[in-house]
Amino acid sequence: MNFAYTLVYVADVASSLAFFERAFGLPTRFLHESGAYGEVDTGASGTTLAFVDHATARDSVQHDYVAADASDKPLGMEIGFTVTDVQAAFDKAVAAGAKALASPVTKPWGQTVAYVRCPDGTLVELCTAMG
Numbered sequence: 305m306n307f308a309y310t311l312v313y314v315a316d317v318a319s320s321l322a323f324f325e326r327a328f329g330l331p332t333r334f335l336h337e338s339g340a341y342g343e344v345d346t347g348a349s350g351t352t353l354a355f356v357d358h359a360t361a362r363d364s365v366q367h368d369y370v371a372a373d374a375s376d377k378p379l380g381m382e383i384g385f386t387v388t389d390v391q392a393a394f395d396k397a398v399a400a401g402a403k404a405l406a407s408p409v410t411k412p413w414g415q416t417v418a419y420v421r422c423p424d425g426t427l428v429e430l431c432t433a434m435g
Contacts, residue, residue: 307351308352309351309352310352311355311356311361312353312356312372312383312424312426313355313356313357313372314357314358314372314425315357315371315373316357317335317339317340317341317342317355317356318339318342319423319424320342320355320422320423320424321335321344321355323400323422323423323424324344324353324422325344327396327400327402327420327422328396328397330344330345330346331345332344332345333345339357340357340359340360341354341355341356341357343355353383355424358371372424372426372427373423373424373425374425375425378405378421379427381427382419382427382429383427383428383429384428384429384430384431385428385429385430386432387430387432390408390416390417390418390431391408391418393418394407394408394418394420394430397420397430398420402420402422402423402428403421405419405421405427406418406419408430413434415431415432415434416432417429417430418430418431
């Protein structure tokens with residue numbers, strides 16, 4: 305078993321791609337001509353982070369689900385990005401339109417973490433690398 309990708313179900317793929325570039329510096333790697341699917345360039349990690357519109361996702365899953373932007377509370381999952389300066393990354397994300405949930409704090413184990421919520425409802429952790 306190999307972890308291959310994360311798909312985020314969103315109302316507007318192009319808007320989510322644009323937000324992730326403004327907020328986190330992740331440029332669009334691919335946007336399908338239909339607008340229903342797109343990926344950001346995650347850099348050296350090589351892990352695919354992609355966005356799928358709700359119609360396509362519901363067709364694939366063949367069930368309804370809770371859309372992250374329809375919930376008052378973030379869903380019980382997150383996307384995590386390691387950064388060298390958590391405060392700067394947090395400030396950039398908030399300036400780009402993310403909702404500040406937890407300002408940067410240094411945990412007892414030495415890692416600095418912060419949380420924001422994207423306009424599409426996605427919960428994002430910004431943190432220093434461990435070790």
